[in-house]
Amino acid sequence: MSSALFVALVLPVLAGAHFYVWWRMVRATTSPRSWWRRAGTVLIVLLALLLVAAPPAERALPAPLATAVGWPGFTWMAGILYLTLALLAGEAVRPVLMRVRRRHFAGDTVSGDGGERLYGTGSVPGPDSPAPASADGLPASRRMFVSRVVAVAAGTAAGAAVGYGAYTALGPPRVRRLVVPLTRLGPEAHGFRIALISDIHLNVLVGRSRTRQLVDLLNGTEPDLVALVGDLVEDADVAVQGRAAEPLANLRAPHGVYYVTGNHEFYSGAEQWVRFVRELGLRPLRNERIALPGFDLAGIEDASGVDHDDGPDYEAALGGRDRNRAVVLLAHQPAQVTEAARYGVDLQLSGHTHGGQLWPFTRLASLVEPHVAGLSRYRDTLLYVSRGTGFWGPPVRLDADPDITVVELVSPRA
Template sequence: MPFRLSSFSMLIGLGAVLGHLYLYRRLVRELVRGRVGRLVAMVVLGLLTLLLGLRRTLLDAVPEQYERTVTVATYTWMGVALCLVLALGAFDLVRALLALSRRLQQRRATPLAAPSEEPIDPERRKFLGRALAGGAALAGGGLASYGHWRAFAPPMVTEVAIRIPKLPRALDGLSIVQLTDIHVGPFIQRRFMDELVRQANALKPDLFAITGDLVDGDVPTLGPSVAALRDLRSRYGSYFVTGNHDYYSGDVEWTTFLQSLDIQSLRNRHVRIGDAGASLDLVGVDDWSGWKRRNQKGYDLDLALQGRDPERAAVLLAHQPANFKVAAERGMDLQISGHTHGGQLVPMTLLINFAWEHVAGLYRHQDSHIYVSRGCGFWGPPMRVGSPPELVKLVLTT
């Protein structure tokens, strides 16, 4: 197999090296006694570093029956390691701030009033270092456990009313439930999907919008889990647009499979929702960037709007929250997107704001709106911290 390396892989690899070096310095050196124990820990951390940095190459090399095991082990440890690093970093930051505070207080004190410094007992220093390292390890483990629970727990329901002046009065109150970024794959399978469908149906929407990144794998492997979507029930049916991961997993095969579940794919086209007396346009576009990896046709708003009356109310389904202002100026009253996961895990929940203008929630441009969902599932580490999953119900009003 050829050696696969991308800028993203290089970033993950660099993070893995620095993170494991930090874990060795702050955990192994503090808690593990003896050269043999430290050597074993060093070898284990080295292997874990290679596992994270070269995971895609490793997946190409292992037999197919072991791919899921390798993926689950890799991403689980990635999440645990990140939580450990965050906890240790927080402890070290607090300790550094306390030490700085003490030094500043000593400098402010007069020479006569300043207390004499006593030598620090080396054994006491070791005990405190081990206690802090152990406490940080427990905190990191607790954070990882919480994140794992939050990722698999039922998503929070977010209900938002959005005013669309062009909406026919007969459609006032029409509701759309958005399912996005589920990432059916090694972690998320049929049991999760059955519960998600049950919860979605309980919201009694008029329409379901599945806005991409549905899967991480092929139809033969994941089809039985995705088939749970056949049980979605709504007045106007279910509609799907591709996400970047759906391209990676086989967009043509998946759209064909979804059609067999009575889920329509809107690939750069629009349909009318309603009846002859009152209706709106539901517009769907392919993913903004996923097509590039396979050199296929992708996002084409012009094609999707071809033949549409611009005076009619319109809702755009687009996986990524990209091109919103252009879509708004082209007459889209509402864009429904996902992709960002709201960052999914700290510190990405903060860093994601530098990558996207619209990260999570409702935004407005002139008379148009965009809602960006945090997603129902997760990608990578099976954890969510600081960005819980959500199931979105959008109610359109006049």
């Protein structure tokens, strides 16, 4: 996203969300000129600044400083989302709580001696009289009580969502198993297992230990072939994140380990990462195809490569092949299936979407991307989209568990 577009579209939304959270969590729950109000205001402003600073800091600052800024900044991206949603939900509850408190307040204003009211008679309040009522009939102290109840509930809900989401994102991915029959698959490839991994997103928050964990999981599935379908890294040079990727050299599969670029490789400099993974023993497939027993395996560049004069070339990867053989295509973005179907691809394996990564985007993503996660069909082409193993931005996944998928190919002729 360009800087101008970020300032024009994203910053106003972020500013509005932070002001709303401050209004409901700080101003409405604290007394004027209190220490709590000053501290809460400073905290909200600091978190807002860290959120905006975290993405550029990832590239501009030395690793220790980038990590120090990144953890609170990126985590707060999820925090402000869920706190805003929880407070908005609280707006529906607030009038109910107000009515309940108003009933209690009305009962409290009647004395036990003949039912004479203590206020509202036009007399001057004495030292023991209730606090002045606001326009809605509740004293300020009781309005503050309701605001505090809503704020505590919203904070608890948001904290639980972020905490569980971080536990999910940073924990080991789930290993899924999928059986896919392909009509043209040769009998010699019956039972062929492809371990699919995508969107590792090595960054200032996760590194070498995460890669080792993923390699152990992949090797543990005992695949015939490993396919890494893009976004190995999140906007970083090999000099910065190369060491974190080195454990990929330990991947083992009888028919090899293959790699195609994702959009974030092009944001980082795709050529350097292609050279690096090749040195690690991975085989990049850059608009090309190879023959394996019983089927062809093809790989194309990510669609974002067009902006770098290095985009997908479907004719080079899929043209002129034997149409009696099945072909499995590795392509980072699910949307590339539209061209893949024109070339008669049997199965496309993709990533990119993270399954939406964060609720409610996991439910809304299908409005703009029909293939968000799992197995689907586009015309005569099967498409499987992995939710990936990493995260973009906040180290949080909610309603979109990370996954590694073992795709087992089945031949009807076996």
